[in-house]
Amino acid sequence: MREQPIPQSGESVADRSSSGHGDPSPCPRPAAFDPSRMIGIIRRKAMIKELAAAYHAECLASCQELLELQKKWDEPYIELKPQEEKRKEASRPPKRRKKSR
Template identity: 70%
Template sequence: MVELEELGPPLPPPQASSDAAPPPQPAPPPRFDPSRMIGIIRRKALIKDLAAVYHAECLAYCQELLELQRKWEEPHRNTKTPEDSRKETMRPPKRLKKSC
């Protein structure tokens, strides 16, 4: 049988030599370019115009829906609900309450 050797504390992984290059530095932030601002401003204006058109469309649809809803409710306003017709046909009580 093979004898088990007593193991000491684990050894750290081998270090790379100090000649290895350090990790590359991140690129410096890009310089300010005013021509990019013009593009950003144009895109912002286009988005604003698109939002205005979308909002106007939504308002038009809401107005149309409201008109349709009013037209639909108009003939139904004059019809009586079952509860209303039941109240009209109720009989008076047979015995009147005694008043003191």
């Protein structure tokens, strides 16, 4: 990859490319500010925000549905779990024996 030379004071990138030091095809200078382009940019930005809001709402609805399904799936397990734990606790011997005096 070739490195571009640093422009000298008063020399722009467009001046350099037209003088033959840069790329063979000169890059066109940016057009002057056009307010009609800003309207399009603002409209696209608003459209992106609307799409993001719709996507976010859809994601929240999917997450809520998944959470409800998970709760339904876990209900039988939650009901059985305390009974199993009681059986395990009753059969477990103590770790240390008490000394009799």
